[in-house]
Amino acid sequence: MNAAIMENGKLIRITQHLTKRRLEHVRAMCKFYCPECRQEVLLKLGEHRVHHFAHKQLSACPLASTGETAYHQAGKMALKDWLTQLGYEPLLEKYVSNIQQRPDVTVAIKNKGYAIEFQCANISWKELHKRTEGLRAAGLYPIWVIGANRLKRMGGQLFSFSSLHWGILRQSKNRRLIFYCPIQNRFIHLDQLLVFQPTKICASMTVRPPSAYRQLSALLSVSSNNHQLYNEWLKCIRQFRERPPRILANESKHLRTIFYEHHQTAWPFLPTELFIPLTEAYIFSSPVYVWQGCLYDWMVRTGKEQVTIHLLLKEIERCVQNKEVKLRYANVTIEEIKEVIISYVRALVNLGFLYMTKEGNYQVTSNQKPIRTADEAIKRDAFLFH
16 A cells, blocks of 8 residues: 555655655654554565555555555556546545445546556456446446556457456456556557457457547547458458367367268368357357357258247357357356347348348258368458458
């Protein structure tokens, strides 16, 4: 923590304006106490961690802390300064006693409270959910900003995510991620997230300085360019066809066997209909071609029978239960899965794979031909975005 009570009862807060020499002088003159539990705390002035106060003894106090990195400290200070420049009155590390949490930055705008958490370290999904729900219970709108040091970029619009990213994405209502770099003073936005494989996520990236935003709400609604994103997706498909992954998870092995035995289709020549990009599908941790492949196989095997959203939902539930498809979260709802299936069916209709016979009923078109060559595969894939 960066604040403490001095012996004279006054509050001292560590800021960038207090030099180490000045802090050493104050430390030699008096003792410090925790603002919450009133136990004695020590002023730590290390070389590798930012200056901070720490409890002298092990304590159950909610403010007990081991300090934080200079990157994290610089980030939350910069976020506070940015909000101040916008004309707001943000507070740094305001303690919310009823939930025993201390958000990095809180601010009230038009009678609505916001809490910004600048997250630079890994955190469990359970703790993330607990803190988010706590802020909401306290009447604060949670905004998770991830340290840019946690952004792993693999290509132009290609990224790799950790459990931290997936956890924060689950808490986000608009399926976006916001990063901030205090060194370059830039916000980085990722939206339109498309999961190709567990370690390959295509996303539209926007980089802007804080001065580009005139109000806090603008930070939460950044528009993106889909053109480059779709090109990245096509590159992922092409790479899969030219250099298929050698090490496969069990669900991928199962799908490879199904297409070889049921459809006489080699792994690199999977149908284009197994690579449809859908932002709603982030709830699946399986590769896109696995969960779509399971549904594709079922639809083709039904022959002339009717295909409905309800039947597809039952099939994907069966696949999940048999571990042929994996969900990313334990709390995924039926409605979320249904939303993905509806989007997938719409895309299949646009591609000409399905056609509607009557409202809510579909049928597979009869002219389905397997892909036999790499050139043919690339040509078919190009029609995904036409």
